[in-house]
Amino acid sequence: MRPLTEDETKAVFEKLANYIGKNLVHLIDRDEDDAYCFRLHRDRVYYLPLPMLHLATSIARPNLVSLGTCLGKFSKSGKFKLGITALDYLAKYAKYKVWIKQPGELPFLYGNHVVKAHLGRVTEDTPEHQGVVVYNMSDVPLGFGVTARSTLDTRKLDPTGIIVFHQADVGEFLRDEDTMF
Amino acid sequence: MDVSQDLADYAAKHSSNLLARPQPADVDLGYLAAFDTTPTDAELYSSSRDSHLRDLALASVSTLLNSLFALPKTSSPLGPVVRPPAPTTVLPREKPLPKPKPPTKWERFAKEKGISHVKKDKVVWDEEKQDWVxxxxxxxxxxxxxxxWLHEVKGGDNADHDPAATARAERKARIAKNTAQQNANLASASSSKEARKAELNRSMLISKTSTASLGKFDKKIEGEPKARGVKRKFDGVVEHDWKDEKAKALDVLRGVESGEKRKVKGTAREEGAVNVRKAVRGLGRDGPGNDRGVKGKGKKGRR
Structure with missing residues (x-):
């Protein structure tokens, strides 16, 4: 476990900013008595409160499995990939949202892209290739992805056209349980 | 006539309340400096330090001024002028003595062989001109x-032999050789033995790892330098001050946000605005002057 270097911090923030934009500042600029920090442990980035960090320092590195909230992991080539465990923070501060209808929930939770037929609602003025958080119609966050078309272009699309490219969904908690944390 | 009163007044006016020094201060008029070498009175110094120091300074300055005014004056438009004598105090040199230049290769050789070198004059006597050239x-x-104006051609020379050009080429070659030697001398003087050793070690390591197996199967040489990589350095797991860490993160965030803004400026557009990049690309495909591609797109949108 160690703090992130500047380059790593930049990689993480750029990914997060794709989903939550300027709200990212709320994750960093917190009060002293509610201090959180980013830590890297075995290529994974964790977001955790400071008291937890102090407790975790007494655990040897090989014995430490996970701590705080895992935001994602760094690939071997140094790219940062957001994980589904970061969904809580993404859903809280999401800038652009997509709601999917009930019949579309299961296909998305099995790891498929969101097609136009399943689209319930979408935030106005969502640009192309923008990170969005996917909700069901009762506002439960199901995962996140990247828009394939801007809101304007979706009107021309046929019902089987892909609207949101799947990136992560809560189904991974069952599917990828072993490598989750 | 009683002048005693006048005398007393004059004495009061001109009496010096200077500190009496057993030995007057040494004055160096060249530097306009006075040095009081008499040891300080420890009792006076400790009892009333400031006033005692002021008295001492006053005494020294008055000695300096007295000796300055004792110098012969000359009048000038600016007023009386005195010319101070040359300074007598020897001051230490500001900078260290220059290091002797490292000897050139020829100088080293000459010293070894005991050759005494006489520097050539810059001018030489010309018998024909009867002058120094x-x-x-x-x-x-x-x-x-x-x-x-006339060149002698020797018997064995080729028909196209140009004696002037040959002489010139020879002279240029001499100059080039001398420049090369000079550069070699400069290079050997500037690089120390350690630096050259480090450079050799580095190039040896590079050449050793330049095989397909990165030097794994090469024969080892005795005293071969060991490759040392640069160790990564990270901040401590727990920072001394969380605020520092926060400030650093905010700093990075500022950079990320400014980058995002730039990106958005370049690609995002208003609703319904023409994507200039795409439009130009469409134009390019159909050839310049043919605006069918753009027109067609517009119709499609309206439908």
Missing amino acids: KRWGRGGKNKEAEDQ
Whole structure:
């Protein structure tokens, strides 16, 4: 476990900013008595409160499995990939949202892209290739992805056209349980 | 007539309340400096330090001024002028003595062989001109062979032999050789033995790892330098001050946000606005002057 270097911090923030934009500042600029920090442990980035960090320092590195909230992991080539465990923070501060209808929930939770037929609602003025958080119609966050078309272009699309490219969904908690944390 | 009162007044006016020093201060008028070498009175110094120091300074300054005004004056438009004598105090040198230049290769050789080197004069006597001419440079003696109006051609020379050009080429070659030697001397003087050793080690490591197996199967040489990589350095797991860490993160965030803004400026557009990049691309495909591609797109949108 160690703090992130500047380059790593930049990689993480750029990914997060794709989903939550300027709200990212709320994750960093917190009060002293509610201090959180980013830590890297075995290529994974964790977001955790400071008291937890102090407790975790007494655990040897090989014995430490996970701590705080895992935001994602760094690939071997140094790219940062957001994980589904970061969904809580993404859903809280999401800038652009997509709601999917009930019949579309299961296909998305099995790891498929969101097609136009399943689209319930979408935030106005969502640009192309923008990170969005996917909700069901009762506002439960199901995962996140990247828009394939801007809101304007979706009107021309046929019902089987892909609207949101799947990136992560809560189904991974069952599917990828072993490598989750 | 009683002048005692006047005298007393004069004495009061001109009496010096200077500190009496057993030995007057040494004055160096060249530097306008006075040095009081009498040891300080420890009792007076400790009891009333400031006033005692002021008295001492006053005494020294008055000695300096007295000796300054005792110098012979000359009048000038600006007023009386005195010329102070040369300074007598020897001051230490500001900078260290220059290091002796490292000897050139020739100098080392000459010393070894005991050759005493006489520096050549810059000018040399010309018998024909009956004058001193420069040894080199403009109109120098070294260009005599190529500048003469008539060249002697020896019997064995080729028909197209140009004696002037040959002489000039020889002179240029001499200059080039000398420059090369000079550079070699400079190079050997500037690089220390350690630096050259480090450079050799580095190039050896590079050459050793330049095989397909990165030098894994190469024969090892005795005393071979060991490759040392640069160790990564990270901040401590727990920072001394969380605020520092926060400030650093905010700093990075500022950079990320400014980058995002730039990106958005370049690609995002208003609703319904023409994507200029795409439009131009469409134009390019259909050829310039043919705006069918753009028009067609517009119709499609309206439908």
